[in-house]
Amino acid sequence: MIGACGIVEAAPAAKGDFVTVNKTHFARNGQAYYIVGANFWYGGYLGAAGGVGERARLLKELDNMKAIGINNLRVLAVSEKTDMKSAVRPATTNAPGQYDEELLTGLDFLMAEVAKRDMTVVLYLNNFWQWSGGMTQYLNWFEGTPALDPNVTKDYDTYMQKTAGFYRNAAAQAEYRNVIAKIVKRVNTITGKPYAEDTHIMSWQLANEPRPGNGNATPEEKAVYVKWIDDVAGYIHSLDRNHLVSSGSEGLAGSAQDAQLYLDAHRSRNIDYLTYHLWPKNWSWFDSNNPTGSWDNAITKSRDYLNSHIELAKKLGKPIVLEEFGLDRDGPSFSIKSTTHIRDRFYREVFEIVATRAQKGDPIAGFNFWAWGGAGRAANADYWWKPGNDFVGDPPQEEQGLYSVFDSDVTSLVLIKEYADKLHAIKR
Numbered sequence: 001m002i003g004a005c006g007i008v009e010a011a012p013a014a015k016g017d018f019v020t021v022n023k024t025h026f027a028r029n030g031q032a033y034y035i036v037g038a039n040f041w042y043g044g045y046l047g048a049a050g051g052v053g054e055r056a057r058l059l060k061e062l063d064n065m066k067a068i069g070i071n072n073l074r075v076l077a078v079s080e081k082t083d084m085k086s087a088v089r090p091a092t093t094n095a096p097g098q099y100d101e102e103l104l105t106g107l108d109f110l111m112a113e114v115a116k117r118d119m120t121v122v123l124y125l126n127n128f129w130q131w132s133g134g135m136t137q138y139l140n141w142f143e144g145t146p147a148l149d150p151n152v153t154k155d156y157d158t159y160m161q162k163t164a165g166f167y168r169n170a171a172a173q174a175e176y177r178n179v180i181a182k183i184v185k186r187v188n189t190i191t192g193k194p195y196a197e198d199t200h201i202m203s204w205q206l207a208n209e210p211r212p213g214n215g216n217a218t219p220e221e222k223a224v225y226v227k228w229i230d231d232v233a234g235y236i237h238s239l240d241r242n243h244l245v246s247s248g249s250e251g252l253a254g255s256a257q258d259a260q261l262y263l264d265a266h267r268s269r270n271i272d273y274l275t276y277h278l279w280p281k282n283w284s285w286f287d288s289n290n291p292t293g294s295w296d297n298a299i300t301k302s303r304d305y306l307n308s309h310i311e312l313a314k315k316l317g318k319p320i321v322l323e324e325f326g327l328d329r330d331g332p333s334f335s336i337k338s339t340t341h342i343r344d345r346f347y348r349e350v351f352e353i354v355a356t357r358a359q360k361g362d363p364i365a366g367f368n369f370w371a372w373g374g375a376g377r378a379a380n381a382d383y384w385w386k387p388g389n390d391f392v393g394d395p396p397q398e399e400q401g402l403y404s405v406f407d408s409d410v411t412s413l414v415l416i417k418e419y420a421d422k423l424h425a426i427k428r
């Protein structure tokens, strides 16, 4: 259909095409829908027409992901320009009210190509961490405090406690809502379709890994966090009645280890499904310099984390997605020449629990591994990212190769395909 402005306009989608929640499962096109996903934070960046855009690479990455059964991508929709060295450049927001239209058109291109492959996307609208500017950059804009880069300060506890001040800052929240409205109400410049009518968006996500503060978050900080989730999720639903909304939480690790807080934060009728993440190395369960000696501890805790959050989802009667997990390469090494035997063993353990419990009808709705590196390659001997370098699955605050799954990691790709087939075969 050629619209008045000459842009090819797709017919409005039938409501049934959207991903919906049916009790404790997802549904799409009248069938149960399971997430076989990748984290692909830079997908919109590759879609830009110029600058950092690499559209030919993007098409190849999407085709390669589709070929191994990936049906869902978790993507960074918004980034904030910052002086922090650990953050990606450029950013979709250069300053309050000033947005990079070329980069936002990259998201349009990504969504157009995702639709051609009938994939779905979770779009996160902020970041608790500094690698895309995030909440600490909002505080720099609106409180005048320095954007804190924990890679520099080495003080994560202070970072988390101060960054949670974002939830209480009225001016920061107002600009955050301006940005939310700009994205949620956006009309795709490639397809002419409003984002709010795009059935290939699965969910709007408040942020990547929002936390209430640090591990010692106070009852007041927790109450602010719970209210923030409910309010913002409700605001997004007020703009868009079609799509699901999720928090982006890591689960207990992102909830000060407080299960009641995690339940309270996700009980809101505005939160349609639960999310959780699993990071044995980041959480010091696994020592990659002593893999044999730390494996049993890591896998025991991982199994418990995987299963206990499914029980929490049962309590709330909502689906849950394991939307991040990862482990580093053998060695440990960042080099794509290194093997991934330990990571493959970990992935198989995770996939087996997810697939088995999904097949039983438990509310686990799938996974997104962290993260698709594909054809990207680290450019520097120290494995740190610099502007102009390839994007890989590891954002700029981490070594390029830490957790990425590259197109040369054949054993990992074969394993992902094996479990993709199992999840896609579940009929409900």
Ligand SMILES: O=C1NC[C@H](CO)[C@@H](O)[C@@H]1O
Pocket (backbone or CB within 6 Å): 129, 131, 208, 209, 277, 279, 282, 324, 370, 394, 395, 398, 403
């Ligand atoms: O959201 C995230 N979770 C863990 C990733 C790997 O450490 C990290 O890169 C990202 O900030």
